[in-house]
Amino acid sequence: MLPEDVTGEELDADARVELRTLPKDLAERVARRLVMAGRLAEEDPEAAYKHAREARRLASRVGLVREAAGLAAYRAGEWAEALAELRAARRLSTGDDAYLPVMADCERGLGRPERALDLIKSAEAKNLDQTGRIELRIVESGARRDLGQYDAAVVTLQIPELKDRRLRPWSARLFYAYADALAEAGRMEDASDWFARAAAADRDDETDAAERYAEIEGLDILDTEDDEEFVGELPEAEATVALTEPEAPESAGAEVEDSPAGEVEASAEADEASEEDEETAGPSGEEPESLVPDGVEIGVLETPDPTAIAFQPAEDVEAADVGTEPSDDTPEPSVVFLEPKTTDDPGQEQRPPSE
Secondary structure (H helix, E strand, O other): OOOOOOOOOOOOHHHHHHHOOOOHHHHHHHHHHHHHHHHOOOOOHHHHHHHHHHHHHHOOOOHHHHHHHHHHHHHOOOHHHHHHHHHHHHHHOOOOOOOHHHHHHHHHHOOOHHHHHHHHOOHHHHHOOHHHHHHHHHHHHHHHHHOOOHHHHHHHOOOHHHHOOOOOOOHHHHHHHHHHHHHHOOOHHHHHHHHHHHHHHOOOOOOOHHHHHHHHHOEEEEEOHHHHHHOOOOOHHHHOOOOOOOOOOOOOOOOOOOOHHHHHHHHHHHHHHHHHHHHHOOOOOOOOOOOOOOOOOOOOOOOOOHHHOOOOOHHHOOHHHHOOOOOOOOOOOOOEEEEEOOOOOOOOOOOOOOO
């Protein structure tokens, strides 16, 4: 069953026009399948592929439907079916060449890099726009590597767009492909630099550039995003620094409790002592005889001025300056850190042929 909120009207105007060649009810069913294929393309390629195949079964003579089926098969790794569907889409759409990079990459996926290079060098390749030409270069570089031509794979991507100082839609993929080619050629220092550039340009997390950079540099990526919920929930004693006055000397035989009740008792004793002092003083207000032996000086405890304390940024303060050990319970900030590896590399994940 398809979700009720999927009506088919979500397709763009050009796509709906192309489906008008079908009966109205059939066009609606096909449109809903295509919408679902588009929705699931990234998160669930297999499910998207199933929806696209159903649309193809219902309307195999519509170029738009064959194109959608081909792209869904490509994302699902069904190289042979993707190639067949895209060839059919080109025939039904009056020779549209926009799919040429994907078709060449399918040839690579089938283990036929020579055929991929034939498509890349074909006359139709000259009809591609700038984005298509760059994608074709990326596929060509991969085909060269498949053939063991590692230096040629690097040279293939040394195009003017590689030096573009502005972020373009193809920047992340181009930088990543160039870094990958450098790594295959054994130029790991240069590869590390370009993986870092690819990671900075990859705003949508299309590549694993950050992981590849960390792998070369011998680092692990720690994601502390899960600790965000604990920020601001630390006990007040750990979140703030209290400025206290120096403790007064303890009186012989007297103890002051820390509890509120102890503070009340201490205050009452102080009041009684004050009344006794007033009674001890004579009517004329003269000071009573000093109980301190001659020759003994009483020191005055001075309270530090809080305004005279200079605070430093947290990163400049050593644990020894505070006088306490850092708490292990304090959460990490919600950022990504790079730390030296302590375990073996888990292994490199498989990437689509175009990468």
